[in-house]
Amino acid sequence: MTNRLGVYDRKTNETDISVSLNLDGTGQNNISTGNAMFDHLLSQIGRHGLIDISISVEGDDELGWHHIVEDTAVCIGRALKEAVKEGKGITRMGHSFVPLDESLSLAVVDFSGRGYSILEMDLLSDSDLGDLTSDLIVHFLETLSREAGFNLHLQILRGNNNHHKAESSFKALARAFNMALSIQNKANNEVPSTKGTIT
Numbered sequence: 001m002t003n004r005l006g007v008y009d010r011k012t013n014e015t016d017i018s019v020s021l022n023l024d025g026t027g028q029n030n031i032s033t034g035n036a037m038f039d040h041l042l043s044q045i046g047r048h049g050l051i052d053i054s055i056s057v058e059g060d061d062e063l064g065w066h067h068i069v070e071d072t073a074v075c076i077g078r079a080l081k082e083a084v085k086e087g088k089g090i091t092r093m094g095h096s097f098v099p100l101d102e103s104l105s106l107a108v109v110d111f112s113g114r115g116y117s118i119l120e121m122d123l124l125s126d127s128d129l130g131d132l133t134s135d136l137i138v139h140f141l142e143t144l145s146r147e148a149g150f151n152l153h154l155q156i157l158r159g160n161n162n163h164h165k166a167e168s169s170f171k172a173l174a175r176a177f178n179m180a181l182s183i184q185n186k187a188n189n190e191v192p193s194t195k196g197t198i199t
């Protein structure tokens with residue numbers, strides 16, 4: 001198995017972010033955004049997606065976490081897009097249901113090259129999300145989908161605690177990534193599109 005790698009570094013007046021990932025990893029995370037809850041959610045993508053992810057972030061959080069969350073999504077998205085490349089041999093579509101105690105989430109993805117998201121997360125407040133907020137979690141996911149070029153439908157089907165609801169949704173996304181980005185031997189390294197391209 002070759003290693004499908006993606007690297008994206010971005011320095012702006014607001015943030016300085018480096019992301020590298022390996023789709024053929026084992027789920028090794030080295031994630032440091034400065035926001036512990038954000039790190040916790042991002043590490044679910046690596047661990048349960050079996051993607052090695054390194055993220056380092058320097059940034060100005062004086063205005064809150066908006067710039068850091070948004071720019072981290074841009075960098076992960078672009079690194080992911082680079083790692084997927086033309087998608088030769090991948091399953092392309094993936095889905096997963098993941099529970100966490102009383103919470104249950106559904107994620108469906110399609111690496112179609114079309115960044116479009118429908119997010120029904122119903123995080124009704126910012127309680128128990130550490131230094132994150134519910135709208136930033138939604139903003140992260142819509143930015144990630146757009147920048148990486150995958151179609152994302154994500155729904156929190158039930159739950160009470162926001163930490164559980166957010167974590168189950170990121171685990172569901174991770175497992176959907178794992179399915180969609182796995183190599184199908186039967187596909188014989190073909191691009192998974194009758195159009196001939198997903199880029």
Ligand SMILES: [Mn+2]
Binds near residue numbers: 163
């Ligand atoms: Mn947790």
